[in-house]
Amino acid sequence: MTEHSRPSRRGVLFGGAVIGAGALATACTSNDEKDPAPVAQTANNGGDNDKPGKAVTIGFSAPAADHGWIAAIAKNAAATAKQYSDVTFKPVEPTNDINQQISAVESLISAKVNVLVLLPNDGEQLNQVARKASDAGIPVVNLDRVFPDKLSYRTWIGGDNYGMGVAAGHYVGKRLKEKGVAKPVIVEIQGIATLPLTQDRSKGFADALKTYGFSVTAKQDAKFTVESGNQVASNLLQAHKKIDALWNHDDDQGVGVLAAIKQAGRKEFFMVGGAGSANAMREIKAGGQLEATVTYSPTMAGSAIKVARLLAQGRGMGDLVELQVPQSITLASETITKENVDRYLPLGFES
Numbered sequence: 001m002t003e004h005s006r007p008s009r010r011g012v013l014f015g016g017a018v019i020g021a022g023a024l025a026t027a028c029t030s031n032d033e034k035d036p037a038p039v040a041q042t043a044n045n046g047g048d049n050d051k052p053g054k055a056v057t058i059g060f061s062a063p064a065a066d067h068g069w070i071a072a073i074a075k076n077a078a079a080t081a082k083q084y085s086d087v088t089f090k091p092v093e094p095t096n097d098i099n100q101q102i103s104a105v106e107s108l109i110s111a112k113v114n115v116l117v118l119l120p121n122d123g124e125q126l127n128q129v130a131r132k133a134s135d136a137g138i139p140v141v142n143l144d145r146v147f148p149d150k151l152s153y154r155t156w157i158g159g160d161n162y163g164m165g166v167a168a169g170h171y172v173g174k175r176l177k178e179k180g181v182a183k184p185v186i187v188e189i190q191g192i193a194t195l196p197l198t199q200d201r202s203k204g205f206a207d208a209l210k211t212y213g214f215s216v217t218a219k220q221d222a223k224f225t226v227e228s229g230n231q232v233a234s235n236l237l238q239a240h241k242k243i244d245a246l247w248n249h250d251d252d253q254g255v256g257v258l259a260a261i262k263q264a265g266r267k268e269f270f271m272v273g274g275a276g277s278a279n280a281m282r283e284i285k286a287g288g289q290l291e292a293t294v295t296y297s298p299t300m301a302g303s304a305i306k307v308a309r310l311l312a313q314g315r316g317m318g319d320l321v322e323l324q325v326p327q328s329i330t331l332a333s334e335t336i337t338k339e340n341v342d343r344y345l346p347l348g349f350e351s
Contacts (some may be wrong), residue, residue: 092301165204278348
């Protein structure tokens with residue numbers, strides 16, 4: 001979604017997706033007398049989903065918070081759970097060790113939580129324990145990194161990596177056309193090149209650029225860290241004496257990228273970030289080289305908690321006709337610029 005695609009007066013923003021006011025939080029209980037609730041929606045849930053229901057315990061497991069985005073995932077999940085008096089939030093110790101995360105999830109299964117929200121370190125390697133939970137009758141909300149076996153989870157919710165690339169590509173393409181650049185030098189700094197999510201982002205970027213007759217001149221991965229972002233950016237700046245546009249996949253590593261640009265004194269190009277960190281938004285607001293960032297918001301964890309609660313209580317999404325929560329929810333990647341940054345700053349995470 002772009003900056004001009006605003007939520008309607010009955011919509012709210014969740015993790016980059018505009019979802020009707022009742023979709024995750026409420027059934028259709030409009031306070032606008034001119035907007036009568038459709039019969040199907042009223043019949044579906046018959047009330048406000050935010051009102052207390054059956055008491056449920058939500059288990060939660062995620063990687064260690066050694067990255068701003070991951071830290072924000074845990075914070076969003078805990079903060080959303082606290083909003084509900086009928087929810088007991090049961091997180092396990094975050095870890096980057098696969099075996100430890102498996103053991104932690106097994107402890108939640110043994111504790112017989114009502115529903116499990118799980119962001120795996122690796123979907124392939126955590127697939128079996130997620131399937132164990134599902135087979136035990138515990139619905140699994142698979143957050144972000146998807147399990148290969150659909151029998152291992154009830155609902156997947158996450159961002160659109162391909163859409164991130166598309167959003168970045170369109171921003172870069174339009175800006176270069178506006179500037180009248182015929183043969184631009186476009187540099188791309190990835191996260192971890194071997195990850196499917198990175199490959200999806202790069203493909204979306206390339207596909208969008210192609211519609212303007214442009215292509216990526218050079219790309220290199222920076223491992224999602226500030227240090228590697230700084231080093232990779234320094235190398236690319238040395239290799240290319242003139243650059244027209246730079247897309248950095250990740251705002252956390254973007255801290256290092258921006259530092260390298262400032263140290264080199266390079267001002268001839270503009271930059272687009274990725275994920276939607278608060279510090280990136282502040283840079284955008286200040287009007288520097290970082291002109292935009294495309295979202296992959298950790299607020300998705302809060303949405304996952306809301307979905308998990310509905311699943312455990314046997315409720316559906318109030319703005320949908322269907323009685324059940326969908327099997328898959330993909331959140332849109334939005335483009336944040338100086339024109340709309342104030343709307344998004346409250347959703348930003350600290351790198």
